[in-house]
Amino acid sequence: MKLIKKIIVSGFLIGTVFLVACTNSDQNRDEDIIPTNQNQQDESDLDIDIKLDNEEDLGEVKEFNMIARQFEFEPKEIRVKKGDKVKFNIESVDVEHGISILEYGINVDLPVGETIAVEFTADKAGEFLLSCSVYCGGGHPIMTGKVIVE
Numbered sequence: 001m002k003l004i005k006k007i008i009v010s011g012f013l014i015g016t017v018f019l020v021a022c023t024n025s026d027q028n029r030d031e032d033i034i035p036t037n038q039n040q041q042d043e044s045d046l047d048i049d050i051k052l053d054n055e056e057d058l059g060e061v062k063e064f065n066m067i068a069r070q071f072e073f074e075p076k077e078i079r080v081k082k083g084d085k086v087k088f089n090i091e092s093v094d095v096e097h098g099i100s101i102l103e104y105g106i107n108v109d110l111p112v113g114e115t116i117a118v119e120f121t122a123d124k125a126g127e128f129l130l131s132c133s134v135y136c137g138g139g140h141p142i143m144t145g146k147v148i149v150e
Contacts, residue, residue: 059083059122066090068097068110071139073130079148082125086147088118098133101147107133122149 062084067074068091080086090099092110100107104120132143 059085061085061087063087063089068092068099068132068143069094070137071132071143073099073132073143073145076145077148078130078145079150080122081150082122084122084149086120086122089115090118091115095136096134097136097143100131100133101128103128109134122147125149 059081062080064075064078064087066088073090078086078088088099090110091114092112094112096112097110098108099110099118101120103124103126106118106120108116108118110116126149128147128149130145130147132140136143
């Protein structure tokens with residue numbers, strides 16, 4: 001029984017010494033990594049562009065009033081610059097239409113007599129097909145337009 005008590009006490013003492021040694025070692029390491037100004041650059045030498053999550057870095061806002069009718073969009077061609085925020089205010093004047101621009105993930109129904117706002121950021125350069133996405137009659141396949149992003 002005495003032997004068991006000695007083993008338990010010895011184990012406790014060794015564990016305590018080990019714990020204290022590790023704790024002191026961690027404190028010393030924290031002191032070793034305190035930064036010094038020795039190798040730091042002056043702030044005026046740094047070119048830093050910081051953008052907050054809620055801050056938008058867009059070009060101009062380009063707004064277009066459009067008409068959708070069998071079998072055309074007016075205007076037929078829209079030209080914007082890369083980075084512009086684009087807003088289409090589209091009114092369908094005869095039957096239900098839709099507007100689709102696949103490359104921008106746009107596919108919106110346009111009920112008759114309503115003006116629908118469609119917004120996106122022109123973040124890809126190129127020429128993109130704008131098409132009617134709701135069957136609107138025999139000329140439906142030719143109801144297209146073009147968005148040009150320069």
